Amino acid sequence: MFEIDPADLDADAVLRDVVDARAFAERAEVRILCDAARWADLHSRLDGTDCGVSLPGMQRLVRLGGQGTPQVAEFAPAELGAVLAMSPYAARALIADALDLRHRLPRLWVRVQAGQVKPWVARKTAEATRTLSVELAAVVDRRVAKWAHSLPWGRLASIIDAAIMEADPQAAADAVQQAEQSQGVWLRQSNDAGIKDIYIRTQTPAAIWFDASIQRVADSLALFGDTASDDVRRATAVGILAQPQLALDLFAKAATAPGGQPAADDANGSASPAADTVPVDKDTEVGAQPDQQPPTPRGTGVDTRPPATLYIHLSQDSFSRDATGVARFEGEGPVTVDQVKRWLGSCQVTVKPVIDLANQAPVDGYEIPDRLREATHLRNPVDIFPYATNTSRRKDIDHTIAYLDPGDGGPPGQTALENLDPFIRFHHRVKTHSDWEVKQVFNGIFVWRSPHGHHYLVDHTGTQPIPGTAA
Secondary structure: OOOOOHHHOOHHHHHHHHHHHHHHHHHHHHHHHHHHHHHHHHOOOOOOOOOOOOOOOOOOEEOOOOOOOOOEEOOHHHHHHHHOOOOHHHHHHHHHHHHHHHHOOHHHHHHHHOOOOOHHHHHHHHHHOOOOOHHHHHHHHHHHHOOOOOOOHHHHHHHHHHHHHHHOHHHHHHHHHHHHHOOEEEEOOOOEOOEOOEEEEOOHHHHHHHHHHHHHHHHHHHHOOOOOOHHHHHHHHHHHHOOHHHHHHHHHHHHHOOOOOOOOEOOOOOEOOOHHHOOOOOOOOOOOOOOOOOOOEEOOEEOOOOEEEEOOOOOHHHHOOOOOOEEEEOOOEEEEHHHHHHHHOOOEEEEOOOOOOOOOOOEOOOOOOHHHHHHHHHHOOOOOOOOOOOOOOOOEEEEOOOOOOHHHOOOOOOEOHHHEEEEOHHHHHHHHHOOOEEEEEEOOEEEEEOOOOOEEEEEOOEEEEEOOOOO
């Protein structure tokens, strides 16, 4: 692939080669942006819709970029993303950035094409200005373009914010209101050895109270002999606060311990803010739905342990003495068996019976029974569109070969595991209302053909392009 072997270079030559390689990579990124804009031009109208028929779920023209950018066929990003080995969502963002730069930030776009501004800086600028009007985007373009080659992104972002505030104070006020609507709590999809990141965006007072409660639990743990670092104890506090009774018991115990603080007062002796002063949206859905069942009696008290459903994934190695003790945390990744024991130790555990994926009886009806729906998810836990990333259970389950009613000559047993595939709704629409084609060549193994003849193999290991298949 490379003409130069770095092993043959001295220090000065390595630095020169790095500069040349970076310049080459940035030129390639600019070329991809140009291609993305051209791809949008080629999909600026809907072909084959002259009859005027529009069915639910069919493709529409949508505006991917900001105000003033041309509309693009809704399904267009899917094929561009596939050849770039990225999800349709990532391809959508690429096209939006390219169109914003070309139509809304022309000064910056000229400098990007000339190799004077790094493409990633230009893309972040396009994303940051997407909600602005055309006029306000032009103001930002004039301010940012001349500095984009020399300033770090943090300083450029400040210039953008200042330009917005000066040019349109009302837009700045609206941005504050929009920020309030952007609050939420999110879990990262990836899992790092049983450790997961939580992102919280909330009002400043709520953040301060939460931080104080976290620290209060961490200090209480230290009071009772926890020798972990303060950061680790604060992380442990999240799990304790998630089970309010545990937190209350800990606070009560700490209040009577030597050096402990009164349960109702903070470190300054003032009353802690009442729980009902922090607004909580009870309809907000975060992650998977917990089991909706009341605590069960335990002795004379109430079992306050949270419910948990345990899915056991067994292989032949699981029965060996030499088994490595690795478990799969559904939707997250591998964790150790010891971690699972610790996590489930304070839960009411429901153990699901083993599901034999090889022997799932088909049904004749169109509706998909829960057992087949669950088996489909366990067989293909990730959306099976090329390079898709969604691992949730909230996906559409579609018939790979379209269901034909038996009354119209359809065969029996059409709703079978080997004829079912899981999608998010957008990918389901792409499959149904565009020229993408898919075949389930073996149970859980899918071959896709894009509108321009590129083929992709998708199974539980991911997506593999099939070379030499373009039309």
